[in-house]
Amino acid sequence: MLVTTSAAPSERPERQRDAERTRAELLAVATRVFAEDGYSGARVDEIAEQTRTTKRMIYYYFGGKEQLYLSVLDHAYRGIRQAEQALDVGHLDPVEAVRRLAELTYDHHVSHPEFIRLVSIENIHRGEFIKRLDGLRTSAAPAVTVLDDVLARGRAAGEFREDVDALDVHLVISSYCVFQVANRHTFGFLFGRDLGAPENRDHLRTMIGDVVVGWLTG
């Protein structure tokens, strides 16, 4: 018997050692744990425990807790950028396009709470880590580019007010959608409305569309 473990031999023979997989697994688990507990709250030992490897590997592949967190941040933001590039509202008329963008952003945020938590955590730390990720700064967020196009069309058609730019709209939409996830707990406790409850989704999604359209066409 050459194969000792797996019953179903894969194309490449089952490896007991796989640098890429170990690295990727550490990154995935670290993302979860950092999002869960924050930077100070996260424990290197806890991250290691949830993988099939040991703490030693964090230092081998990343260098330390801090560099691991930096990798997590970088990876998370790149993932979001990629998702944003899939946004396509070119076929809709401007008013419907901004409504759709707002609603898609809402859905996207609601389904990626882990990312929002990382953003919050990073802001608690005054962005001291993200500022070191030069790679993220260079490329503007795709979401803003898309908005820019829609706004230009809307203004040209005389449907939108003129004193609002893409970043303004992005700010309003982001604020709303991030808040849904980031402040769910205090808001829910203080006002008795659970922003995460499925039965509130439709109302909350429609609302941001109404807000943006009402504002731009007001």
Add this chain to the structure above:
Amino acid sequence: MLVTTSAAPSERPERQRDAERTRAELLAVATRVFAEDGYSGARVDEIAEQTRTTKRMIYYYFGGKEQLYLSVLDHAYRGIRQAEQALDVGHLDPVEAVRRLAELTYDHHVSHPEFIRLVSIENIHRGEFIKRLDGLRTSAAPAVTVLDDVLARGRAAGEFREDVDALDVHLVISSYCVFQVANRHTFGFLFGRDLGAPENRDHLRTMIGDVVVGWLTG
């Protein structure tokens, strides 16, 4: 000589020991440090260092780090509630009243970043601490009560849409204003617009007014 220290005798003789002052000082410093570093990041020793007393007193007056943090949260929220009660827009017509409320909220948030940081921190912890402060839940936020009145007037005058309640409006305004402060760092880094810069204040303040009025009257 009966008075050993002070040169200027006050009405009540200068006390070397003053429970109230010690407690208050600890609370004030703790508020700053917790807001600065988060719950896990804050150090009991650091808090004590910044007062004229010692760590020992934290345990004497509050019981421990956790109870100190609870007191900080409670105190901060009560302060905000009190500030909200000063809101008075009864003399304005509904449209101007909501605009004013939105802009006042903006100013208030921008000038209380420490509070916003505490809220963010609490949400990172999934509200596990604030949920234990029963006293906060009971009284609804004054801001919502005020909004409720203005909306009623606006709907009666046929100026506002009917499908929006006070909490909806509060959510939209809060989202925007909290985001300004809470996500300043990542937003500024990623999009190159500093939400905290004084030269952006007027634009950002006006914008939330426009958003809410446009939405409600759309």
Add this chain to the structure above:
DNA sequence: CGACTAATGTACTGGACAGTACATTAACTT
């Protein structure tokens, strides 16, 4: 096969940090 290196595991260390034991002093009471 044997040598070499990349990858992994184990067991430990040094410092940080929340919390405490114990002593002491200031103010109040009678």
Add this chain to the structure above:
DNA sequence: AAGTTAATGTACTGTCCAGTACATTAGTCG
């Protein structure tokens, strides 16, 4: 003035935790 208690200070402890020294094994290449 003496006794009592509230308030405060000092010095310590036990634990947690990021990081590391050192050993070992798996895969690769000649």
